[in-house]
Amino acid sequence: MADAELSLSYGQAFVAPDRKRHRSSMSLEIPVERGQLAAKGGCALIADTTSKNAIAKQAGDLTVRGFLADYFATPDNWSVKYSATRVLRALNSWCYSQSRFVRGGSYVTSISAVIFRGQSAHLFHAGDTVVFRLRGGEFEQISRDHVTDLGGYRYPSRALGMDVNLDIDYIELPLKQGDIFLLTTQAVRGTLLPSDFVSLIRADVSDLDAASERLAHAAAERADERGYTADQFCFQLVRIDRLASAVDDTPGRVYGDLPVPRELEPGDRIDGLEVLEVMSRSARVRVYKVRDIKSRRVMVMKAPSPELSLKNAYLEHFLLQQWVVDRVNSPFVVKVMEPSRPRDHLYYLLEHLEARTLTDWARQHPQANLEQRLDIARQLGKAVHALHRREVMHQLIHPDNVMIDRHGKVVLVDFGACHLREGDGHESAGPLARQVGLTKHSAPEYALGAEVSRRSDQYGLASVIYWLLTGMQPYSQSLEQLRTQTDLELLEYQSARMRNAEVPQMLDEALKRALDPQRTLRFRRLSELLYALRLPQQDPGKALTPSEAMREPANFWQGVAGILLLLLVLSWLLK
Template identity: 30%
Template sequence: MSINEDVTVSHQQSSTAQLQLNFGGYSCAGKKSQNQDAFAAYTPNDNELSSKGVVAAIADGVSSASKAAEAAQIAVTQFIEQYYSTPATWSTQKSAAKVLTSLNQWLYSQTDNSTGQAQQWLTTFSAFIAKSSTGYLFHLGDTRISVFKNNLLETITNDHNRKQGATSAILTRALGADSRLQVDVHQVDIHVGDVYVLTCDGVHDFVSAKCIKQKLSRLTSQPSEQELEKVSKSIVQRAIANGSDDNVSCLLVFVKATPNRKAEEIERNLLSRRIPPALNVGHKLDGYKIVKVIHASTRSHLYLAEHEGETSPVVIKIPSQNFAQDAIYLQGFMREAWVGERINHCNVMRVKSDQKNSRFLYHVCEYIEGQTLTEWMFDNPKPNISEVREIVSQIVSALRTFQRLELVHRDLKPDNIMIDKYGSVKLIDYGTALIASLDENNETLTETVPQGSLNYIAPETLLELKANNISDLFSLGVICYEMLSGELPFKPMKTATITQTEYQQWQYRSIKQFRPDLPLWLDLSLMQCTQPDPKLRYQAFSELEVDLKKPNLTAVEEYKKQPILKRNPVKFWQGISLALFISLIISIAA
């Protein structure tokens, strides 16, 4: 049997609402001999639109700097170029902050401070990034971003200058002015029909808000870019007519459409993809020939497959038909491919989504010849510390990559960790991964239950539905504890019903109860790694790694100085109970 793209799909593909912006701007030197302003706007392709959004930026070179025009031009062009070069998984704020910091360092480094000369590369800067239904504003200097909506004009940014008299002002912030960068960040909801107005001080210092509002009020309900440019030019010309003695620039951004889809629309779109039926050896799916059925469960099916022209076998992962109507599960399945395509690390399983034109939902995964960590623990019930240390080190290496990409795995457990025949560790199954860039959007279905597996999930995720990289660290600590002892650091939960309501209700069980041969320093390290309260936990993966490699003897000494009630409250109260019992027996005997 061969499954191809000619199969009739029972669901109709709904049109996906996308963010659409129109731009129109105008800039000129005005009464000056050189135009030291710059602006730019960019709309990416569909792949980057969801993760990065649309960018508009304006800069006004500081006239006292000899490279003012160059600084402004570099600021807007390099900001946009470098912003889209940051990882697709990063949040908007992290991406913009990294780029602005880099730009500021470069501009600042161009000044020769040893000669006592004034700053040479200085510019104000304001950027508007529209992503999904949210606008992110980054601003320093006296360029300005305003919004025109409901026939009202509202200024969002604050001018960073200090007025001197009625006609002059001293700039207090600019790109390239200081090695330390201070940027104002705003986050706003964007709606269809909003007009964002980016201007330099040569415009807004000479044209009243009332006048700008009047000109914007004449825009049609769906203004073209030519119409926006015409209005921008009109605003600039009014500034010149009103006596502006500076460069004059105005950029208008009209919100034409936003992807404010309801949950039903998202669900309908997810359910439009067909899940292939269960496959057998010899069946074909889009050119992939099934060689072996690796695993079949109520959640997914894994097949070893070969493809003509490819030398290495691959694994085809297909959702179970049981989840054909479960939009949240299908969204996680698609998320796994999205993450897998963007991570390139030796300790993370490579994943790519299905053939681009396929109507079927499946992943093509790296084939790992080995066993799960669960199976490894069964074969190695009492491993030595060095063996566990090596596995943990490789897991940490993978999790650091997740952290750099602003990802949180959220489902670390032995079944989601593979060890190949060469001893190399691979993280698998990241369908529940938290992705910072996509989490900002409003295009995901609401998660009403904690993401993760019982007994490995961090307490803060259970109590508050929150997870970060420190949550992954907790899960890793539980796994490390289980590898060494075959037990869990806390009393196992039998059902998904959460009985704990506060962190104190998680009581750590010393690993020495199960492995008396293990040293105290290791027990203390695992106890800190699995602290229920995330504030008391290790705050970095490196802290666990260091303590596993080099015993923290200081922690051991401090622990020994603590009263027994704090060191081992269970043993303390057991002792008290025993003493009371003996006292009672003696009293009765007397």
């Protein structure tokens, strides 16, 4: 007999006079493909923020869409808890960082997500959204309210985007056929009684949309009777129609329960892929050029080294690489490719680029002009900026990890040391980069074992740009020999303009700051360095500083006035 498949039904209802200004968002996704449904399950979630939030709609919608997109993009080898926790931490970091740039609002929102997989429901909850379960005649709340009473008002004491560290409740519940889950918002408090919920849902349990509408109308009427606004009621019902067969969801799945591929050679076949070329072998990873036997599509396969197949910590990061690259979605960052058939081994696939490294390009184009080199620098800057928008550090920005095709398009590759910011910030990023291996473009703080941040990537980017413009390093001293903070003070920046007279002064000054040995003295935002790359290139022999550029029109008219004055004086003398 074939394994039983999980089957869910759902219904929704929303009460809001102005849908464009609502503060509650909800959604549900049930994969159609059986394999994905078995691996990831179905997910229902709801988000809610305060009425005083100027961007309440954006905050709720972004939270819902972001969670669903990122959760279903996580590797199938990850457990539900590990996948959802990773996604929530990444989403929390983004919301928290972006709220600093919003006036009158924030991306802070309560969230409740229930993932139905196999024979279990996994609840992830923070804030004051509410989740109930109806089993037979028993109606109980399974979420816990995180609220604080201030002046008669109840505010969430815990929520997504509220703090750099996310404290989220997680519980796993066994499912029974016929279980009904209700996700709603705090606004329903004080309207319906538990008996009301049960009777309204049971009135016609075959139509969950109708049941949700009954709940919404009843709650709105009860609110009107009691004299308060009923403009933000949100109801979502999910029923378990059939349970799936038991699945293995042990913690070991976090690191992948697929075998690591053996050493492969050209001509070998694995999972419907034919190995065309061994691109590289290192202590930690194998990279192969492969072709899909069915579609004939050429791709790059990246797999762990067979010698490390039992080192779970490495495999955890290996699986994270695929997810990180997949969620960035930038034309300047290499793309993850989906296999045409389920994988029986541990690896991931990347697009194959008909391109060469920046190192090779520079060697083959020694006469390339300044604008060509700056165009490459701008594209590389966009790649790094795209990573930082998704709270990702690359940590290995190096000419050999920058690919350029025959049209001059730049793509950043190799995410062996990438790090995703979470609740602990970037505390584990430095050790990871040192473990993978530092380069001459790595920021000084890596060599010193000091704290790293996105400004460390800024240094790596600026170092590659400096090398691209001058063919040299910004410091005569070797960064590998750094031992103390005192050593940093001895580093002396070598002007890029002195080594290449075509480099504008303003760009040289921007590079100097981005390459400051002290991490905290670099640009606060990467965009400030990218702005210097975009400036119109004036006469390289006399580039304008910002203050000179502002004074240029005034200087022109002052010169005209001086000439006119001189002519006037001459006319008097000649009379």
